[in-house]
Amino acid sequence: MIRIQCISIDYRHVPIDILEKVRISPNAVVSMLTPGSEAYALNTCNRAEIYWTGMEKQGVFNKVSGLIGVTPGYLDRISLYLRGEESVRHLFRVASGLESMVLGEPQILGQVKEAYRVALDEHMVSIVFNKLLHRTFRTAKRIRTETAIGRFPVSVASEAVELACHVFDEIQNSKVLVIGAGEMATIAARRLRDRGVSRITILNRTIDRAKDLAEELDGVALGFNELHDALKASDILITSTGSSKPIITREMMAEIMKKRHYSPVVMIDIALPRDIEPDVRKVYNCYLYDLDSLKEVVARNFAEREKEIARAEEIIEYEVGVFSRWLKGLNAHGTIKDLYSLMEYYIYEQLEEKTSLIGEKEKAILEDALRSMAKRIFNRPVSFIKKNPKLDYIEHTRRIFRLDEDYQDRHKRQQTSAGASRDSNKSNEEYKGRP
């Protein structure tokens, strides 16, 4: 029986400043792998997690504790160990943002995908984890589209973009100025670029960092001495420098706005202490938002999002069920059982179509003939799997016969049909009786 296990170290158990230094490196995970095992490591600023299958719990604990420089006992205290369906559920929750510090934040899915890409490059994942990760992406996507969690972007970056969209009709034509190459400003700038904004200017004290970010965002890098001109030319300003004093004052903005003919400017100050004097919001057509005002909005949105958690959890439970069924069927016994179940479904379907045309006697003859023919056809894949019960053969068989796709449908119909369920039992009993 394949069992997925997980160790999770997150912001709930470890302070953020320590957590930032904890990292389960994919390269180190590769060295842990044993033949037939799979693993997946996820590192973000709020969590470090490893998921694996085919390895002993204690062995992984020892290696991970060595990796992050703590004793296995201490790791046990600061981490969460999950196994089976619990670990699958946890991964689905993480990818959907339900375990994030900012509930429902969208960036985590990108990080989960990036970690999967690394795992693929390092050959850490195979059949089980490929399926698990694709199911994870599907679950996260469903939650974003089917619940309102995605409708209320609560991360500060999303909030900034949302705000700019309320002021500017064609945000893609806006000019964006990012002052400081900090993480939050970078995320906000990335989100603006994703919304089609192409004219992005990065202004930083260290021009090299500005150039790196500008290269990533297809933008322009400028030095701090060009602040005045850059401000005059920008419609959206995102600032997050480490400056101890405000770098943009009311007088400076009043002068710039006059030169801009009071064309509106959205200013997002996500620095602490502030980069922009609060009085700047009094300058005509300056829409200034700092962390305090954004946090208020974020807090208000939390209440709305929490209503959607129950709905998101329903989706997760459904997807965990689908994945668990697939995992349980991922052995010779389960696959052969499903093949016979499929066979019975086809026979039932054929008989149901012809019922009105023939009598009971003919129906029994037809049923015997159909079953006999189907058994001969199904006998080949069944024998093959019995002789070669390898995971990839089993997975291919399941794919060829699409055993996981219409499971719910088939199962439901068979349950509702007394005749079919009798046949199914008969077939299962027949199968159980085989050597």
Place this chain on the structure above:
Amino acid sequence: MSIITITSLLYICTSVVFIIILPLRKTLLLGAARVLFLASVVSHGILMGKLFLVLHEIPLSSVPQAINMMIFISSVVFIPIVLSRKTYLLGVFFLPFASFALMWVFPNIGLSSLTPFRPHTYWYPLHTMCVIIGEAMFVVAAVTSLVYLVHESIIKKGDFHSSVSSSLPALTLLDRILYMSVLIGFVAITSGMIIGTLWAQSKGLALPKIMPKIVAGGIVWVIFAVCLHQRFAIGWRGRRTAIAALIGFIVMMVLLFLINMLFPHAHGPGLLL
């Protein structure tokens, strides 16, 4: 059922559906509102045609008729606005106003007792049409200003995730509509004033007789002229233009009623009697 009743009912139904859209935001309802609005404008157009056939002139011979024409032109201008995905919510603010104004105007329009009015000159309908088009554009500007001020206050409070604010057009788009309507309105009203002056001169009308209307028209003209001048000269955009347009519209409506109440023969066909 008369065309006036049909038009009234259509405008009222459209207003109700638009108001319901605000909290519910159902696509089906929006479709229904758009169809109803188009039907209202078509029906209103038929009514205008009927008035024209009776009068053999553009129906502008009384204040109710002038307001009726103003609402009709505003409704025509609002067609692309209501059909647009980004700006349809402006209809929520315009339709109740239009319905209310028409409810007041229709009983006084006197379709059955109309007497043809023939000024025997093209100057008069041209002057009146220019002024009415200008006023209709100021109606559009006033509605847009109202939406601008509402949306801006929502943004400043940071409450921009509510179902209403997420459907409101972006401030820059509202500002563009506002600017265009004020500009077209100002050009039309200025043309109307020039044509009116030429017409008055050709008729040899005494200045004291038309003075109240000249003063009223002048006040409205100055408000919108200042609004545009400040925009061109020092860049009044957004809130200031919205406030100025709203003030201009309120002053225009107040003066329209005051002048026609206090000096009934100081303007319009009365001058020719």
